[in-house]
Amino acid sequence: MTRMMQNSAARRDLALGVIVVLLLASVTAAFPQFARPGNLAEILDDSAILILLALGQMLVILTRGIDLSIAANLALSGMLVALLNKHHPGLGMVPVLLIAVAAGTLLGAINGLLVWRLKLPPIVVTLGTMSVYRGLIYLLSGGTWVNDNQMSPQFLGFIRYELLGLTILSWLAIFAVAAFAVLMRYTVLGRNLYTAGGNPSAAAYTGIDPGRMQCIAFTICGAIAGLCGYLWVARFAVAYTDIALGFELQVIAACLIGGVAIAGGIGTVAGVVLGCLFIGVIRNALPLIGISPFWQMGINGLVIVVAAVLSVRRREDKRAILEAQTA
Amino acid sequence: MSTRKFKGLLRWESMLALVLVIEFVSFASLSPYFLDVWTLSDATFNFTERAVIALPLALLIIAGEIDISVAAIIALSSVAMGLAAAMGVQTSGLVAIGLSTGLAAGMVNGALVTLGRVPSIVATIGTMTLFRGVAYAVLGDRVLKEYPQAFSVFGQGYAVGALSIELTVLMVLAVVFGLFLHVTRWGRSIYALGANPIAAKWSGVPVDRYRFALFAVTGLCSGLAAVLLTSRLGSTRPSIAQGWELEIISMVILGGVSVWGGKGTIPGVLLAAVVLGLVNFGLGLLNVPGIVMSIIVGALLITVVAIPVIAERWWGRPATVGRKA
């Protein structure tokens, strides 16, 4: 295949993979039960939602955008289906899933259209929609919670159902990873996302509209967030205004750790997954080591900063001979 | 700047002033207590601390950067002060600690951007997570409350009559920042830096020094806001000022500062701060929960940024140079 290309991306992913494995190994050395298949399955289950969201966020960042509203989208969609389930417990899983995805898609499309049609900067747009969507949760729910006893057993049980030792939730994540891997490598849409993100003005010359690519990215990201809304609410068996508050930062952290460049055009599915596993392993290891889970955020922040500095350093080393002038 | 631009700004600030007047009139008619000087004084607390940060942040955004870690810096400074207070440090020491923590945090941001060459969005997303994370890691779910009595004067004290110390601090800062930006040559360089960083640098403006300084000052003012806020609340939680970054950025953008850099004024930002603060206060009076405010702020933010684009489409006025530099 494209050996040399994969060299730089593959080298990065390989390095990250090695780090994750080392991390796993060192924790297991101190706590052998960590590497038990059951525990590993639990780590995967725990990281599944992060993986799904990070894949969506990857698309947005690839096209030179950023989606700060992803968690608010999740929460709003999740509350929507939770309320739906509370009032109509007989409604099967298919409508629930469809509505969650539809809601998320709509919310994501709003971001996409504002960025594409009005050319507004993604950071400002998603800061705005983030708070609008959060506020809407309150209006929708009247501030009340939906608790586990108000959710139908089917609603709760669907994701927990096990197949070959892994939950449906985990399988969803695995399926998404496979689907995205194919999308990004083998479809025109996937390649166009890379193209538009790598050089938007040149992309316009070749007939690709970078704004439209951004819109598509935001919409797909929204759709995933919508789905994760249901997944989150079912997994934690509760829905209220503040669920997943601040989670967008973990998602972005996972992407940055996974080697997705904020400048656009660079990032791999493998890298993103490894970034999520990195965070997931640490999160699950902390209680074992006796470090309070409150350290999670700080560690994430530190890793974002370090990853960002390293990624900039790497790109500046590759200066082509007599390269064109930049800032 | 030029007369054309001046007229443009006047239009924006006049609009804000008009909105302010409408707010006043509406609230006054809804509640007889509104026009009481003490009520008004209370109302100011809804924006003073945020506005203290909005001022340097406006300069930063005019210079073409952004800082979303400001609220996290408040948390970090507040935690530092709380821990020091618990160890018996007195008021003046606490203020020093709060300010220096903020300054140090700002310098970290500045270093990441100027030395690490990390884009400010990424850098401050990272530091936002880091600083807030440290606050959580250190405090967990505890609350720090052992502040000396004298410390409360900053947030709860009054300078003259109903004029609070917080408002006084804000007014002094507003004058300082306003003069700096609009009258001095350093302010002029900041506008140039934001409008065209390459041309500014190649005209001899030491752009990285300005950027670093602006991040540092923003951090310092966040520390100052932390002093005021902590002093007013009398306690520190790791979730202090959660979500404030959105409100502060909204104040700046609503105030007419362009997200692309190179445009904006201090009077505009101040007016926007008062407008938003009053909305917050008014909603509180009407017993509307705070989260509704976030819908308004979010929608306002998007609207404000969209207006110039839509105006350009309809009236075909030449657009602000859409930049990617």
Next chain:
Amino acid sequence: MAAAIQQAPAQPILTLTQIKKSFGGAHALRDANLDLYPGQVTALIGENGAGKSTLVKILCGIHQPDGGELTLDGRSIRVRDPEHARQLGINVVHQECVVFDNLTVAENLFVGNRPKKGRFIAWREMRTRAAEILRQLDVSFSPDMPAGQLSVAQKHIVQIARALTSEARVLILDEPTAALSHREAEDLFRISRRLRDAGCALLFISHKFEEIFALADRYVVFRDGTSVGNGMIAGTGSEQLIRMMVGRSVEQLFPKLETTLGGELLRVENLSRAQEFEDISFSVREGETLGIYGLVGAGRTELAQCLFGLTAPDSGSIRVGGKAVSIADPADAVRHGLAYVPEDRQQQGAILPFSIAANVSLTNLHSLAPRGLCSRRRELELANQWIAALGIKATGPEQHVGDLSGGNQQKVVISKWLARAPRVLILDEPTKGIDVGAKSAVHAVTSAFAQRGNAVVMISSELPEILGMSDRILVMRRGRVRALLDKSEATAENVVQAATDA
């Protein structure tokens, strides 16, 4: 040297008739006419700003003409967008770098046109076809290489290769050899001739006469947005072409004043910077104008930027007024009396949304506001002073620089520096894209500046300008000095030869 004379075919494949295009108030094209014949190479000749790039953008669908008609195979067409152009068989190799650093070379060749197996991209086929094309072009890099690692010249070749991936009926080459070595250019011509012989209609835009005479069969000359002449290459010579391009004799354009040369003002010794330039030595005297000539990629701009403190040299020394100086940033350079008018006046030289006054004062804040406080009055006074001195056509000092014409914008940038009273003025392509009248005004200014006992270093790719305005000419090639000629011995031939010898 003369191109093979083809039998003139009956019908042109692509015709442009009376094309008009304006941007804002500026007319880029007023009355453009062009016929492209299959199996022939047509050279499009014209100065910068004559409308050639606009024409290319219209042909490939990026802009729509305001008036006039395009005809392909006798049918009137409208090229909707670049994709449509490609479908029509119109391919363009642009002057700008339209290459994606984050994709491989192979993928770059097939952007917008990727080979597929069903709904999925066929990577193996893509790679094989790419390798084949690259082999035909005889290049040294592999299709698997990330394009970001290529040099500027190599990226250009990728662009050319991209045009070869689909059936091209019309191929437009926009200044394609700007960054190519002699050998690479030869390869390009070899491929172009092969395409021509296969029936493709080529449009070759260049201002290098030796290439035009080597490759083209026909020519079309543009001036100020209008086609002013066309014919067969065999029946004309470069003097005739230049006259059509320029519309007036060369002397009028270059109002160089006589100056008395004084002592040495700037001396550069063995200046080197890795991957940019090596072992550069020259000096400039008071009253002297040193022209620096070279192709794109010769390292001239990099040299100027190093002198000005934007980058740091790896070795070598700089002396200003006899004193050795170390220049760490532009502020240092300015302090030592240097000034730099950059190549891109819109992105690098001026701040377009600002007024003339704001732009001019930017470099003069120290003197305008010594104690920090700006005075509007003094600022406007300064601006008015320079508007008068350089004849800037504007409604007043408050007018936005973005609203001015290219020539006037450049005058503002120059004013900004002259107001600082520098000793050495470095200009990088100062009259690129400026109309002829403003060009001579700019030259008059720089010449007067030199006459006052200062030094001018002028980087230019325009031969007439270099020959007309310089006291001495430094020719650079691939980062090194190839020749240093006095004006009495410099001719178009020896200057170009020094710049292009492999």
